[in-house]
Amino acid sequence: xxxxxxxxxxxxxxxxxxxxxxxxxxxxxxxxxxxxxxxxxxxxxxxxxxxxxxxxxxxxxxxxxxxxxxxxxxxxxxxxxxxxxxxxxxxxxxxxxxxxxxxxxxxxxxxxxxxxxxxxxxxxxxxxxxxxxxxxxxxxxxxxxxxxxxxxxxxxxxxxxxxxxxxxxxxxxxxxxxxxxxxxxxxxxxxxxxxxxxxxxxxxxxxxxxxxxxxxxxxxxxxxxxxxxxxxxxxxxxxxxxxxxxxxxxxxxxxxxxxxxxxxxxxxxxxxxxxxxxxxxxxxxxxxxxxxxxxxxxxxxxxxxxxxxxxxxxxxxxxxxxxxxxxxxxxxxxxxxxxxxxxxxxxxxxxxxxxxxxxxxxxxxxxxxxxxxxxxxxx
Amino acid sequence: xxxxxxxxxxxxxxxxxxxxxxxxxxxxxxxxxxxxxxxxxxxxxxxxxxxxxxxxxxxxxxxxxxxxxxxxxxxxxxxxxxxxxxxxxxxxxxxxxxxxxxxxxxxxxxxxxxxxxxxxxxxxxxxxxxxxxxxxxxxxxxxxxxxxxxxxxxxxxxxxxxxxxxxxxxxxxxxxxxxxxxxxxxxxxxxxxxxxxxxxxxxxxxxxxxxxxxxxxxxxxxxxxxxxxxxxxxxxxxxxxxxxxxxxxxxxxxxxxxxxxxxxxxxxxxxxxxxxxxxxxxxxxxxxxxxxxxxxxxxxxxxxxxxxxxxxxxxxxxxxxxxxxxxxxxxxxxxxxxxxxxxxxxxxxxxxxxxxxxxxxxxxxxxxxxxxxxxxxxxxxxxxxxxxxxxxxxxxx
Numbered sequence: 204x205x206x207x208x209x210x211x212x213x214x215x216x217x218x219x220x221x222x223x224x225x226x227x228x229x230x231x232x233x234x235x236x237x238x239x240x241x242x243x244x245x246x247x248x249x250x251x252x253x254x255x256x257x258x259x260x261x262x263x264x265x266x267x268x269x270x271x272x273x274x275x276x277x278x279x280x281x282x283x284x285x286x287x288x289x290x291x292x293x294x295x296x297x298x299x300x301x302x303x304x305x306x307x308x309x310x311x312x313x314x315x316x317x318x319x320x321x322x323x324x325x326x327x328x329x330x331x332x333x334x335x336x337x338x339x340x341x342x343x344x345x346x347x348x349x350x351x352x353x354x355x356x357x358x359x360x361x362x363x364x365x366x367x368x369x370x371x372x373x374x375x376x377x378x379x380x381x382x383x384x385x386x387x388x389x390x391x392x393x394x395x396x397x398x399x400x401x402x403x404x405x406x407x408x409x410x411x412x413x414x415x416x417x418x419x420x421x422x423x424x425x426x427x428x429x430x431x432x433x434x435x436x437x438x439x440x441x442x443x444x445x446x447x448x449x450x451x452x453x454x455x456x457x458x459x460x461x462x463x464x465x466x467x468x469x470x471x472x473x474x475x476x477x478x479x480x481x482x483x484x485x486x487x488x489x490x491x492x493x494x495x496x497x498x499x500x501x502x503x504x505x506x507x508x509x510x511x512x513x514x515x516x517x518x519x520x521x522x523x524x525x526x527x528x529x530x531x532x533x534x535x536x537x538x539x540x541x542x543x544x545x546x547x548x549x550x551x552x553x554x555x556x557x558x559x560x561x562x563x564x565x566x567x568x569x570x571x572x573x574x575x576x577x578x579x580x581x582x
Numbered sequence: 583x584x585x586x587x588x589x590x591x592x593x594x595x596x597x598x599x600x601x602x603x604x605x606x607x608x609x610x611x612x613x614x615x616x617x618x619x620x621x622x623x624x625x626x627x628x629x630x631x632x633x634x635x636x637x638x639x640x641x642x643x644x645x646x647x648x649x650x651x652x653x654x655x656x657x658x659x660x661x662x663x664x665x666x667x668x669x670x671x672x673x674x675x676x677x678x679x680x681x682x683x684x685x686x687x688x689x690x691x692x693x694x695x696x697x698x699x700x701x702x703x704x705x706x707x708x709x710x711x712x713x714x715x716x717x718x719x720x721x722x723x724x725x726x727x728x729x730x731x732x733x734x735x736x737x738x739x740x741x742x743x744x745x746x747x748x749x750x751x752x753x754x755x756x757x758x759x760x761x762x763x764x765x766x767x768x769x770x771x772x773x774x775x776x777x778x779x780x781x782x783x784x785x786x787x788x789x790x791x792x793x794x795x796x797x798x799x800x801x802x803x804x805x806x807x808x809x810x811x812x813x814x815x816x817x818x819x820x821x822x823x824x825x826x827x828x829x830x831x832x833x834x835x836x837x838x839x840x841x842x843x844x845x846x847x848x849x850x851x852x853x854x855x856x857x858x859x860x861x862x863x864x865x866x867x868x869x870x871x872x873x874x875x876x877x878x879x880x881x882x883x884x885x886x887x888x889x890x891x892x893x894x895x896x897x898x899x900x901x902x903x904x905x906x907x908x909x910x911x912x913x914x915x916x917x918x919x920x921x922x923x924x925x926x927x928x929x930x931x932x933x934x935x936x937x938x939x940x941x942x943x944x945x946x947x948x949x950x951x952x953x954x955x956x957x958x959x960x961x962x963x964x965x966x967x968x969x970x971x972x973x974x975x976x977x978x979x
Contacts, residue, residue, distance in 0.1 A: 204587050204656060206884070206891040212583070272583050458973050473976040475962070478969030485968055486905040493884035493902065494877075500583055515877040567873035568866075574876050575849050575863055 206496075208276065216276045222253060223284035229545050232285050236401035236548075240365035241287035242323060251320020256294055259437075260302060264310050265318035271437065271503040275444035275496055282448030285548055287402035289323045289362035291445070295438040296361070297324035300370045304381055304422040304430030313368065313383060322367040326434060327357040327384075327408050335561045337372060337379060337431045342410060344373040344380050350417040351375070351382060353410040361559070363393045363406035370421065371410070372431060379428050381421040388413050400555035402548065436513050439560045440502055443495040443516040446524045446556050450488040453531035453549045457481060460535050471534075480530040487523035494519050511573040518566035524553035585887070594657050598639070598664050605633050610671040620794075624750050627674040631705030634673060640703045641679055648687055648699045655890050666839035677747060678702035678709035682755045685772070689813035689821045694774070698753070712742040712756035712775070712799055713822065719744075720963045721979075722757075723766045723819060727801060729758035729773060731808065736760070736773060738781075738804040744957075748784045748797030751777050756801075757822045760815055770818035774810040781805075791949045837910050838883040841917065844947070845879060848872070848921050851939060855924065862924050871920045878913045885909060901972050908964045911954035918948040 208216060226249055235241045250256060259274050260266025274295075281290060298317045305314060316322035332339050342355030353373050363369065368385045384391060390411040398405050422430055458481050461472030471477045498516040501509035528550035532539035539546055557563070587595065607630060613623065634640050643658045644650020653661070673679060683702045686694055701707040718725035727740025738758055745754075754775045761769030775782070781804035786794035813821040852863035852872065862868050889903035921944050922929040931938035932945050955961040969975040 204591060204887065204891070205584050205895075206887040207895060208583060454973075458975065461975060470976050472969070473978050475966065475969075475978045478973075478975050478978055479962070479965040481973050481975060482905075482908075482965035482968035485901060485972060486908055489902045489905055490881050490885060490909065493888050494881050496583065497585070497884045500585055504586070506585070512880075515880055518873070518877055519881060564870065567870050567877070570873035570876055571869040575852070575869060575872055 206493075208272075212273060212276050215273060216280060218253075219255075219277055219280035220283070222249075223280055223286060227284045227286055229285065229548075232287055232402060232548065235287040239395075239404075240289070240362065241402055241404055242289055242362070242365040243287075247288070247320055247323075250290070255290075256320040257318030258294070260298065260314060260318045264302075264315045271440065271499040272496065274437075274441060275499040278441045278444040279448035279451075279492075279495075282445030282552075283452045285402060285449065285452070285552060289325065289365045291403075291438060291441060292325035292362040292366065293317055293323045295441045296326035296434055297366075297368075297370045299437045300326055300381060300430050300434040301383075301421065303433040304426055308418070309383070309421060316367075323362065323365045324368050324370065325360055325362050325366040326438075327360045327363070327369045327371040328431070328435075329357065329359045331356060331358055333358065335435070335565065337428060337435075340372045340374055340379060342371065342373040344375040344382065344415075346375065347414070349414065350420065351380075351415040353382060353384065353413040353415060355410050357408040357410070359396065359559075360393075360406045360408045361403055363408050364395065364404065369408065372427075375423055378424045379431065380423040381427045381430060382415045383419040383421060384410075384413055384415060390414070398555065400551040402552060403555060405555075435560060436502055436510065439513050439517050440495065440498045442556055442560060443491070443498065443513075443520045446520040446553070447488065447492045447495050449549050449552055449556075450484070450491060450520075450524050450527040453527050453546055454481070454484040454488055456546055457484065457531040457534040460538070464535075477534055480534050484527045484530050487527050491516070491520040491523045508573075511570055514566040514569040514573070517560060518563040518570065521557040521563040521566070525550075525557055528553045591656060591660060594653075595660050595664065598661060601637050601639070602664060602668060602670065605637060606665075606668055606670045611669050624674060627671055628705050628708075630671050631673045631675050635704045640673070640675075640705075641683060641699075644683060644687065644699075644703075648683075648695060649703050655894050659886070659890055662836035663839045666836040666843070669843065673705070674747065674750065675702060675705040675708050677711055678707070678753075681711060682709045682753075685755065685812060685821060685824060686774075688824055689772075691809075693809070694812065698774070707752040708747060708750050709753045709755060710745045710748045710751035710777075710797075710799075712745060712754045714744045715741060716743055720960055722822075723770065725757060725759060725770070727756070727758045728762070729760050729771065729806070731760075732805075734808050735805045736771075736808060736811075738773065738775065738801045738806055740801050742799040742801075743787065743796075745797045745799050746795060748777075748799055749786065749794075753777060754799065755812070756806075757818050760818075764816065767819045769816055770822070771815050772812040772818040772821040773806050774812060775801075775804065775806050779804050779806070790952065791946060837914075838879060838886060841879045841882070841910075841914065844921075845872075845876060845917070847940070848924065852924055855926070857924075857926075868924055871923070875913075875917050875920055878909075879917070882906075882910055882913060901968075904964075904968050904972050907959060908961050908968075911951075911961065914951045914954050918944070918951040922948050 226246055235243055254267045255277055257266030258269050258277060262268045301314045317324055329335060330341060342353060344351045344353055353371060366386050368383055371382045371384050373380050373382060390413040392409040394407045396405040396407055461477050461481060462470050464471050494516040498512040501512040531546045538544050641650035642653040642661050646652045683699060686698055715725045729736040729738045754777055756773045756775045758771055758773055759769050760771040781802040783800040785798045787796045787798050788794050853861050855862045857865045885902050885906060892900040925939055925944055928937060928939055929944050931942055933942035966978055970977050
């Protein structure tokens with residue numbers, strides 16, 4: 204048993220850190236968050252060139268064929284850099300959904316473009332009920348002679364305006380279905396939802412009899428449900444890893460500040476009240492890291508209990524990132540509350556990430572269903 | 583990263599399970615609530631350690647040259663987990679096995695190794711540690727128990743407190759001040775003291791649980807041969823610190839299994855106990871709290887696995903190791919509080935009450951957990967250590 208990065212994974216982590224320090228410094232994050240989609244074509248091309256847009260996909264479709272631990276490594280560094288734009292939406296929501304449900308023709312057409320960095324995409328799942336559970340999907344898919352017509356409304360769709368196409372969860376009668384819809388399809392309206400995290404944009408997407416051709420139906424019934432569950436599980440772990448990177452950076456910023464800032468003639472980091480806030484940040488960050496990497500490994504290895512590991516990682520990181528943010532701001536005092544200080548950008552990402560794919564309360568209930576209602580011998 | 587056990591780890595676990603199946607007493611948990619005297623219970627535990635020794639499992643990570651097994655840290659963790667899994671009795675010579683023995687191996691003379699190590703392994707001689715004093719707890723280096731050289735003996739006078747197994751011990755690893763003029767960390771020496779020496783007095787220290795796990799030790803002109811110094815005179819801080827590092831690294835290992843077993847039992851109870859007219863396990867508030875607890879117990883295991891992997895690869899503990907003590911002690915307090923909340927008024931009943939769940943185990947656990955954030959380095963000291971040694975913040979004291 205070995206719970207640590209391999210040499211190759213560590214090399215990858217170091218090169219990702221170098222890449223994002225150079226290509227996406229915090230000034231660039233601030234510039235992009237003021238643009239409508241927070242996406243940057245030049246940065247995306249460079250990321251594709253590094254292979255990150257295809258990291259977990261088969262080489263057959265232009266990917267690198269790596270595993271979910273490598274994915275977590277990349278996401279941790281993206282979270283540390285606070286990378287703006289549609290990476291999570293494109294690669295880990297739309298990409299995994301297509302990978303898990305598409306036929307070879309669909310994968311060649313859509314997954315390859317994602318993997319090669321030629322397209323942005325997203326997943327339209329949540330509706331007005333704001334429930335992440337696929338059971339809550341109600342958007343209507345009516346059969347038509349040419350395929351289907353989608354009618355209804357999706358909420359909190361990440362990066363919809365940047366997407367070239369959307370994977371949409373809808374219902375054909377009682378069955379769940381997954382459909383690919385180009386963003387410029389007739390009857391589809393994307394409107395921004397202004398929210399606190401400006402680095403990852405959210406949208407309402409309205410469907411008014413949006414036509415879907417037969418060849419763009421990914422799956423209907425159990426296979427659609429399985430693909431959606433897989434995409435949500437992978438994206439949730441990816442997000443948890445991204446959150447770990449954010450926590451790490453907030454802790455570093457706070458600790459640097461505590462060493463430099465002097466009051467009463469000494470660095471404030473010498474006061475135990477401040478030091479203990481920093482120690483808490485380390486505890487929360489390292490514990491989130493253990494949980495996120497374990498979940499990535501368990502999901503990759505299809506280990507028993509992988510689903511509960513995913514919820515543990517997300518439940519813990521959801522509370523931890525917010526609490527690390529609270530301490531990171533508190534340590535910096537008034538400076539921490541200013542716009543020019545960078546921690547508020549992470550704090551807002553923390554809140555948005557907490558709410559995405561289910562918050563801690565949602566995932567604790569899921570843990571309860573898996574570990575309390577069906578107590579198994581986990582030892 | 584591969585969290586599956588290696589073939590060697592699997593083989594080690596299988597071999598150990600096979601041995602435990604044949605030798606481990608099954609009645610330990612029942613015995614704890616029995617009315618045996620402390621002495622009778624201790625004799626039972628000693629017998630258990632002798633079997634472990636004869637089976638070749640004592641001093642697992644000690645070098646083979648000193649009677650150990652030369653096991654890896656991971657095998658050590660497996661051993662601790664397996665014993666916790668079946669609810670095996672603790673080893674009464676634990677302080678000797680985990681703390682004193684490794685200190686003698688690292689710093690002791692060859693004569694000391696020959697004299698003490700084998701009897702530590704077999705449990706023939708039980709050891710205690712004389713570290714903390716009434717005025718030297720978190721600030722251990724402020725200790726004042728004095729030892730003055732008189733010919734070829736040190737003469738020791740002073741008082742120690744919080745000494746586990748003091749009453750049952752044949753020997754004590756004692757930290758004393760041998761140079762009152764030196765800086766506080768630099769005038770300390772570690773002595774091996776025969777507890778039957780004239781001038782040693784052991785008094786029970788009763789805790790809020792009603793038990794006497796700990797003792798106070800009094801030393802009055804106790805003569806200790808100078809040959810019983812471990813390491814060098816006035817280098818005791820380094821010798822003692824080596825021991826404390828062991829203590830911090832190891833305390834959490836079997837605990838996560840113990841917590842999991844207790845949690846499993848609590849879930850069973852949550853399905854039986856009613857709350858607002860339905861099983862407590864269906865109450866949304868209780869479900870949230872139990873799930874949080876489950877998650878934290880699992881994360882404690884994962885932090886532990888990461889820490890072990892790091893030490894095995896680099897020889898040094900990483901940041902995830904430094905948080906373990908804070909993590910498990912604070913988690914246990916939250917866990918036992920949730921248990922009490924779930925059990926309601928019945929939770930407060932103690933051993934011997936016919937209405938107490940599990941013979942009062944839960945009220946005992948709740949009280950005992952209160953000590954967790956104090957023993958083996960308070961949470962405050964642990965956070966100072968993290969702040970200074972891990973995060974590089976200036977020392978606060």
